Each structure stands twice: as structure tokens, then as C-alpha cells.
Amino acid sequence: MLALDDITVLSLESGVSAPLCTRMLGDFGAEVIKVERPGVGDVNRHWDSAVYGDSSAHVWVDRNKLSIELDLKSDEGSTIFSELAAEADVVVQNYAPGVVERLGVDYERVSQLNEDVIYLNISGYGRTGPYSDRKAYDLVMQGETGSILMNGSPDEPAKIPISICDINAATYGTIATLLSLFHRERTGNGDEIDVTMFGGMLSWMGYFPHKYWHNDELPERIGMRHHLITPYGPYETADGQYINFAILSEAHWKEFCVEIIDRPGLLTDDRFETNEDRVANRDALESTIESIIESEPCDHWVDLLTESTIPWGDVNQLDEVLDHPQTDHLDLVQEFETEDGPVQYIDNPISFDGLETTADRMPDLGEHTDDVLEAIGYTDDEIDELRENGVV
Template sequence: MIKPLEGITVVAVEQAVAAPYASSRLADAGARVIKVERPDGDFARNYDRLVEGQSAYFVWLNRGKESICLDLTIEEDREILAIMIAEADVFIQNLKPGSMEKLGFGSGNLRKRFPRLITCDISGFGDGGAFSHLKAYDLIVQAETGLCAITGTAHGPARVGVSVCDISAGMNAHTAILQALLLRESTGQGTAIQVSLFDAVADWMNVPVLQFDYSGYETKRAGVNHPSLFPYGAYRCADGKDVIFSVQNDREWVIFCDKFLKQPELTRRFADNMQRLGNRAELDQIIVARFSEISSNQAMAELEAAGLAYGRLNQIEDLSTHPHVRRIAVSTPQGDIDMIAPAAIFDTVKSPAFRPVPALGAHSEAIRNEFGPQSRRSMNKEPGRAER
């Protein structure tokens, strides 16, 4: 079965999470992704050794790629990279700001030489501004964007439990590259794309920023509760288990008071969300008392009967065996790994196949033979027009 990006070649000088996320999704769609690693490898290979002696991060984000080790301080290896880029459709990099420019592979220069090439630079803070020269990792950007300030409890801020800045930047890069490929179909021209971790998550912060800018409303850290919708959060039941439930609008509030709390008169005193937020402490006492009287199963049954949204406050082990988790098998250097499937489901693909996670430098010899100076490939070919 032909995949949508078959025939597209991506060269990725990448490390960690953000760029590998974007290129892994391109690889899933059929693109040839050549991952350029230092001689000692992408440092994400050594984040942990918890998946059959391999890094969970690396196994997750590097399936379907070819790995070549290049020392870009050596002219011969830079020449190989140059030939690869000359024949690529997409070039992705997320090294320290300025690194690729110093090596002669800045996106501005590449775009002039190869008008059909799509370049994507991923950084912490973008190409300009006071912080643009700094290294920036996920937690640093979570803190800088104010995400930590609204995450956690009244006792203090917290990091979101997964690398959301990296992931968001990777998602934005993936989307932008697909847009650029579509644009090239009609214009024949490539695009230079910049994505920063800061911009990716700052966009996600629009709601608390808009609320503050226009009303002075300051989002409070609310633990496992919604900061600006009430009631919406976790409540402990008689069996010691927590149930999450949500009231999204005033109609649901009426139902909740009548069917679950058995106190319909509350709807007259606290008719809308702003009134409920303003009297949160008083209402919370009533809601906490009701949940504490019944088991979690009874609470969920009553919420479902009332047509209200609910869920369980699951642990990682609960997710691992969750009935809605879909899994895929991916080959790695240490054997097949069972992992959670990517989110998109296509009705044209019944049993998607995912290519292996590469060992460090697994394709170095073959790629050097293919793109090395001895191959006599022309560096004047336009990207997307190379022989396949």
C-alpha cells in the first residue's frame, strides 16, 4: 500500500524530543527519514534504559528512520551532509541556536541554493529576541511560559508530567512541514519554517492570558480541578477512589443539582459559572459530602444516568491496561516493543506497519556509499527531483 509521503526524503540533524517527534510522524507517513547523529549518538538514547535496556524516549520517537553517524567538525562528513540535503525535500534541525549556521547549513543559505527545499528550524525561543541564543529544554520553557505557574496546587507550582513543550513544538513542526509540502505542489517553491518551544506553548496559554489581559482574572493552581469552570474536578468517594466529573454549562448544572446532589434549590442561588466560581468553597463542601457518601461505582452510575461526563483518576498502570488503549508492535535493536499507537486512525489502512527503531549508525555505511563524494551525485539537483 502506498503511503502519502512515499518518495519524500527528510534529512534530520536532530536530538532529544521536539525534532524527532516531527520526523517520526513523517516517517510513519512513508517518508524516508535519514537521522543524522553525532558519533556518540542522539543523547536521548541515554535518557533512561528502562525499555529492554533502551531509552523510552528514543524508542517512542525514532521508529522508521535510518541512522547515520556524522562528525560535522570534519569536512568529509559535512560534504556528505551537503549532498544529502541537496537531494532532500525537507531538512529539519534542532541543534543549539547558531550551530548549523556556523557549519554552513543555515536555512537562509540552503533556501537560496535549493529553492524547492523545505527547511524547519526548531529552537527554544526562536531566531530573534533577547533569549534566542540560549539553550532551552522542556522544563525551562514550561517555567518561562507561565505553564508551571498555573500547574500544581495551592502549595506550589509543578511541571506538567510529560514534555509538553517539546511535543507541542514537534506537532507544530509536523503540521507546518505538511502545509509546506502542499504549497510546493502548487508553487514549486519550498518554505523556511521556524518553530520554537516557547511559541508552541505560549499559544496554548492564550486562555489564561486573555482572561488576565481583559479582565484581570488570575488563573489559580487548582490541582486536579479546573481553574475557571466549576464544578469540574476530582472528588473522593466512600471507597477511597477518586472520580472526575464535569459540569460544562448551566443546563448541566441544573441536572447535577437535581439528579445527583438531590438539591435542586441550589440552581436558584448559583445559576451561572461565575456565581459558582465565586462561591466555590461553599459549594465544594456540599459536593464533597455527597461523593463521600457513596462508592465510586455508584457515583459514576448516577452521573452516567444523569447524562454527565465522568472519569476515573487513573494511575499509569491503569492506563497500561485501559480498554481504549490501542497498541502497536515496533522492532528495536533489543527486540519487538509493544507501545501505544499514534492517535490518527485512517479508514484506508487496516493494519498499519511501522518500520524499526535504528541502532546507532545502523545505516552509516550504506548512506555513506549512497551520498559520499565517490557516488558522484550532483549537488545542483533540485530537492524533490532526485533519482529515486
């Protein structure tokens, strides 16, 4: 059983945020119709050619979708969109500011055709306010929301390599859509939803705003360490590897000093009495811990930490993660067949006893145009004429 069987999602999407949101809806059975520019398609199709000539980004975010090429600037294309929107449960859009309004495919227009539609806007800053006209991409939002200047080493800030702002917006967009579907089930009412990358990332700032509001502290860049806790993070060992552990409590600290590094004297050092003391005297403590850890090979510390209650782990490269025993146990790497060959993918990580996920297609540009149009009553001759006129 798929949770979103019989739910139709019509998506005006580009890049990562909205496509990832609708892909997650598609994973649970929604029929997702992806509207793309004729002959061009989504920008994410053109970023590389890693997967049998297809972009790795496209393969990541566009599975489980129907692709229809549609010129929304034409009268015929606008009519086709209206016919599709009138039957859709959900419309999703993340076009640049003002585009859906200019094209006449915004919520005001769609809701006149379909009063119980759920219409999700994903944007950088929102549709109102002083920044509403600005375009927003992951890199831009990482800088705008403070992530870049708090990430990296003391000497240099760093961008987070994962598209974290896009993933944030996609996740909140998925949650919002599911909540609205549940609300509609109860009340019969549709809704317009706004999800912003800016607001989403600000909501992920965790304890940092509280540290600023109450202690006037701005987060410094501390590399692989933790702003609130120490010792914490990967430490290099004698054989050039890393051991990664977190001392999260006073019990952990005592166990670490006595059982792991054999330095019970640290427990009576006033500089390290509490976690706040240890953070305040981070430089002195970290240099001591680093010199101890780098005196023995990784396996030495693995043996000791394995017998402890302290959280610890390896520091893996991507290939090691993909071949990880837990990855295998959780069946996280799946594949489906395409005309070009098998395509591997990371499965949706949510597991239910009574619900399934699906992955059964990777749409070529416009692959399903005819099927979608036929489903809403267009004949072969009418479709041929639309194609000749560049509408589809």
C-alpha cells in the same frame, strides 16, 4: 498507501522536539535520515536503558528512521551532509542557537544546493530577538511560558510531567512541514520555517490571556479543579477512589443537583445561580460537593452518572490506561520486532480510511551509515576510509 512515500527528511536533531516531529513524518512514510555524532549519538539515547538497554525516550521518538553517524565539523562530513541535503525534500534542525550557522548547514547554505528545499528550524525562542541565544529545554520553557506557576495546588506549583513544550513544538513543526509540502506542490517553491517552543506554548494559553486582558486576572493554582467551571474534576469517594465529572451547562447543573446528589435546594441558592456565581463562591460550593461525594462509594456515583447526560470518567493509573478497553478497541498499542525482542509502542492516533502508518525499525546508532552513503555513490573503500578517519 503511505501519505509521505518518496519524501526524504534529513534531520539534525536532538532531545525530543525535532525527533518527535520527524518520527511523525516517518509514521506516514517519509524516509527520515537521522544525523548523529559518531560514537555518541543523540542525547536521548542515554537517559535510561529501559527497553532492552535502549532509552525509553529513544524508542518513543526515533522509530522509522535511518541513523547515520557523521562528523559535521570535518570537511568530509560537511561534504556528505551537502550531498544528502541536495537530494532532501525537508531538512529539520533543533540544535542549540548558532550551531547550524557555525557548521555551515543552515538554510542559507542548504538552499544554495537545493532551492526548493523545506528547512524547518525548531528552537526555544526563535533565531532573532533578545532571547535567541538562550538554550531551551522542556522544563525551562514550562517555567518561561507560565505553565509551572499556573499548575499545581494552591500551596505548591508543579511541573507538568509530560514533555508538553517539546510535544507542542513537534506538533506545530509537523503541521508546518506538511503545509509547506502542500504549498510546494502548488507553487514549486521551498521555504524556511521557524517554530518556537515559546510561541507554541503561548498559543496554547487559551482563554487565560483574555481573562487577563479584560478582567486583569492571573490564573491561580486550583489543583484538579477548573478555572472557569465548577463543579468540575475528580472528587474522592467513600472508598478512597475518585469519580471525575464536569458540569458544563446549566442543564447539567440542574441534573446534577436533582438526579445525582439529590440537593435541589442548591438550585435556588443565589450564590450558585450561574456558573460565574458558582466560580465566585467556589470555596462554599466545593466543600459542599466534596462532603456529599465522599459519603458514598465510587460505584454509587458511577451508577448514577452512567444514566445521566453529564460527562464523567474514571481516574486511572498508567497501567490501567494501557489496558483500557478503548485502548484495545482503537488498537493503540502496537509492536514491532527487533533483534532484542518485540517493542511495544503507542500508535499514531490519526486514523484514515485510505492511508496507513508504519513502524518497522528502531535504529541503532549509525546502523544505516553504509546504506545511506552507498545510496549517494560512496564505495566500500571510501566508506572504510571515512570510518578510519572518524568522519562516520
